[in-house]
Amino acid sequence: MLVLTRKINESIKIGDDIEITILSVSGEQIKIGIEAPKHIEIHRKEIYLDIQSENNQASQTSIDLLKQLNINLKTTR
């Protein structure tokens, strides 16, 4: 991992079109500004991992359980 030290309002360029700026530092919280092309998706890592793991779990449904769910939905709706 490349490690760089930056001060507030200083930036890092990644390639030609991504720029990351340190906006403010307050205690343990650091506010970062990111400029990137529209096709680059930017997410907080823990949220992305959460969605990934939820998708993994969701892909494991057995046919029996699915049938039970379906029968129950039919009676409640």
Add this chain to the structure above:
Amino acid sequence: MKIDTKYHGEIHIEEKDIITFANGIPGFLEEKKFLFLPFGEDTGISIMQSVSNAGLAFVVTNPFLFLKEYDFTIDDQVVEQLQLESEKDVTVYVILTVQDPFENTTANMQAPVVLNSKKQLAKQVILTNTSYQTKHSIFEKGKVSAK
């Protein structure tokens, strides 16, 4: 063409039924082609089946069936990616995590699947700055009928 599926056995599909997820979905980035197949009758449940991987399928539903006030903004980036021209072309699904017992089943409201039904393009959108959860209970407690 014929494909094998996880819940529907072997089925016959048309090229035009295939929905493209240009970037895959988180955890399954290589899966770019899915079908939406209704499951059972009148329950609002559909299956999002991978075209290339018979064993990979997700249980999805219309979120407004159990959360009428569900709403979010589709940002410009997604509008562009899905080539959306009118909100009439938008269909929204959420992926269910079916639990055993099934009363504990949850819906991923934080990452809905947004579909342009005109262009057959879709994307699982991760909502930012939202209070919607990845595990939203779809059965309100007390409303579930006895087994």
